Amino acid sequence: MGRSVEGKKRIKLGAAGIEAVANEYAKANNVKYPAKWDEDESAGRQWYRTFRLIYRNRISLIKPEVTSLDRMAHFNKPNIEMFFKKLAEIYSKHPLQPQNVWNPDETDSLIVHKPVRVIGDIKAKQTGTVTSKERGINVSMIACVSAVGTFVPPAIIFPHVHYKEHMINNAPPGTIGMATWSYAEPFVKYL
Numbered sequence: 001m002g003r004s005v006e007g008k009k010r011i012k013l014g015a016a017g018i019e020a021v022a023n024e025y026a027k028a029n030n031v032k033y034p035a036k037w038d039e040d041e042s043a044g045r046q047w048y049r050t051f052r053l054i055y056r057n058r059i060s061l062i063k064p065e066v067t068s069l070d071r072m073a074h075f076n077k078p079n080i081e082m083f084f085k086k087l088a089e090i091y092s093k094h095p096l097q098p099q100n101v102w103n104p105d106e107t108d109s110l111i112v113h114k115p116v117r118v119i120g121d122i123k124a125k126q127t128g129t130v131t132s133k134e135r136g137i138n139v140s141m142i143a144c145v146s147a148v149g150t151f152v153p154p155a156i157i158f159p160h161v162h163y164k165e166h167m168i169n170n171a172p173p174g175t176i177g178m179a180t181w182s183y184a185e186p187f188v189k190y191l
Contacts, residue, residue: 012064018051019043059121068108098147106187108138142190155190 013021022043026033037043043051052059090096140157153174158167163179171177178186 015045015048015061016042019045019048022047022051099150101147102144103147104142104144106140106142108140140186142187144190155186157186 019042023033023037023041025031026037026043033043052061138159141154142157143154144152153172153176155176155178156168156171158177158179159181163177165177167179168175168177176190178189180186
């Protein structure tokens with residue numbers, strides 16, 4: 001089980017970032033370092049490889065999980081508390097059974113953005129990075145699962161004017177494929 005990191009600010013750096021921070025740290029603390037570090041303003045790849053080797057049991061190079069800035073801004077304690085309060089109100093008015101509780105969700109896969117791997121604690125289950133939803137082209141998927149695990153086949157929405165059936169090859173059986181620039185129309189069609 002990983003250590004609690006509550007209250008700790010995490011700084012996510014790739015290899016180049018770690019090398020630059022090591023260079024700044026050495027300068028700030030009057031640590032002896034090679035002259036090449038001043039030229040490159042970086043500790044260099046050899047230092048980085050040695051650093052990774054020394055701390056191989058504590059750190060790892062991790063590919064961050066992408067989270068949109070919008071989702072990050074709205075996922076906070078007051079919003080979660082309000083959600084569960086409203087959910088309790090619905091359950092008190094309507095005695096729903098688990099098979100009648102459905103969770104539809106929409107997710108985007110960015111075609112262009114690919115996060116770089118960053119240094120992280122080897123015990124960390126995951127790490128994340130924030131991305132702007134506006135960059136790149138999105139392929140969206142709508143999925144719906146009940147509280148007992150029953151699911152409706154997904155819908156995949158492509159940002160093209162003309163949809164071709166081969167675009168959903170190897171998708172789960174029953175998948176609906178669509179191509180549109182509007183996001184309201186696919187949700188209605190999926191429901």
